[in-house]
Amino acid sequence: MEKAIIKVEHLSHRYSTQWAIRDINFEINQKGVVGLLGSNGAGKSTTMNIICGVLNQTEGEVYINGISLSERPVEAKQNIGFLPQKPPLYADLNVDEYLTYCANLRLMDDKQVRSAVEEVKRRCGISHFSHRLIRNLSGGYQQRVGIAQAIVHNPAFVVLDEPTNGLDPNQIVEIRELIKEIAKDRSVLLSTHILSEVQATCDYIRMIEHGQVVFAGTIDEFDNYIEPDTFVAKFENQPTKEELLQVRGIIQVIPLSETKYRFRFEGGNDVMRRMVECSVNNGWGLSEITLEKISLDEIFAQLSGKKENE
Template sequence: MTVLVEVNHLSRYYGSQCAVDDISFTLHRGEVLGLLGPNGAGKTTTMQMLCGNLAPSAGQILIDGVDLLDRPKEAKRHLGYLPDTPPLYRDLTVNEFLAYCAELHGVDKKSIPDTVKRARERCGLDEMQERLIGNLSKGFLQRTGIAQAILHNPKVIVLDEPTVGLDPLQIRDIRALIRELGREHGIILSTHILTEVEESCTHVQIIHQGRLVLHETIAGLQRHMHNCRLEVITRIPPDLKALSALPGVLSVESLAGNRLLVHHGVDDNPAKQIAELIVASGWGLEELVPVKKSLEDVFIQLTWEAEGDTE
């Protein structure tokens, strides 16, 4: 699989304040990488360095094998960028703006009409092509911003908070567009919205206080979200000692009523043995379900652990 972005030991300081602290990762073609973190975590600083708008204090960025610091113009030919506030000229029509951007990207003049048409179609802007940008809805403004980022068919597309301020229908449409673009390009998507990652991305990175605390595939994230707990409800109070003695059971926590929380090992799920014991003992099994962590739980746990490591 082709490596499109390679980041090695990237750091950025503002005076004595470290905004990005020794981050390394890679992005391959066909991947949508979600850069997740709370406000102030260092996401936008990282994005600005990846796009060559901000020089790192240390580290290396390779875009399709080209060093962004040594050969910035060559590297940026492979980049498309949508900042958190799209740089749109409100007194131009969509077509006029995209044609202007195509010139800035160095597209051959004869190819500009076809280039604009292709980007417009991919972003669902055909019906808006003659409309003034100042009269567009927020959703179509974001689409226009994405269209300018993909005009020159870059290998890497960087999107900073692409769904901020959109309504639910607009968010759904933009996420679908990102997934479609991710099939042919490598995409880096910055967000602080947890569901954005699950809906749009193939990989996720969690940044906290400038440090990378998780780099994982979405499948791997699901494993992080697997919590080794079972919630059990019985008709009459069970024997906690007998349940605790079952293989794989680490502890049993008694809740209100006849509800229990059974903690078990990652590789030892004792659900079957618990059910058999409850039925055989006549305690009356009413419910036995796994308790799964949410993405929010994983995020809070990882950032909390990261804070503990810095103390």
């Protein structure tokens, strides 16, 4: 069987007396972007710092390409790239000097360093700034250099901690495109609490709360985690509330305007088809009908409270 790109087993970490994460388990087997979601203090940074070998866990194990991070750290780390929240840039070096320095830190073969630096600059769209001091680059380009240092040694797995923080809207779009591009041939774990970022960038989601995994699935599965139970409809010929309540499955009718209503329903959204049929049969003049999808914010809020409610 193929080895997982990353496998996290029974990972727990305690700062002095308080457990920050407790028995985290997951595997990533595929290329693409995995979003690591969670509210403030959920345990994202602790998890990522352990995975990247910056923090030693209290319990559990991390395997990168089947290599134990605690038993063979140098070998395991050759397969990881990391862009922390504050990119580790040296402002007084130019882009070439900095990326060469990073490639050497990664113990790359001397003969490969030059071509690796050229390739990563091309990939990250910074070749034209090779001789520019990092301090003189815009925030978006500094972030590109940050991403370049994370992939210069061509790792199978890259961790990006809130990579669009502090960028302007155009830079955010560009960096998201770059992340998707570098995830075509590796797996990227991206930490964020911006839900629009998850929607725009991620293929899969892991969500942690109170130090434990509360959701693991695709972005579509996350999107459909809560079944909608309301729809809105507009009628030109003003049926009465009593008539509308006769449609099987409708449990509440909330007027929004003279012609528009929100309907709460149970028993599946077949009820919308029945509403259309009743409207045709009774001449209610249905002109609009829309299922109300649950927003990502609401799904996030419900998952955030999940452990407390259980």
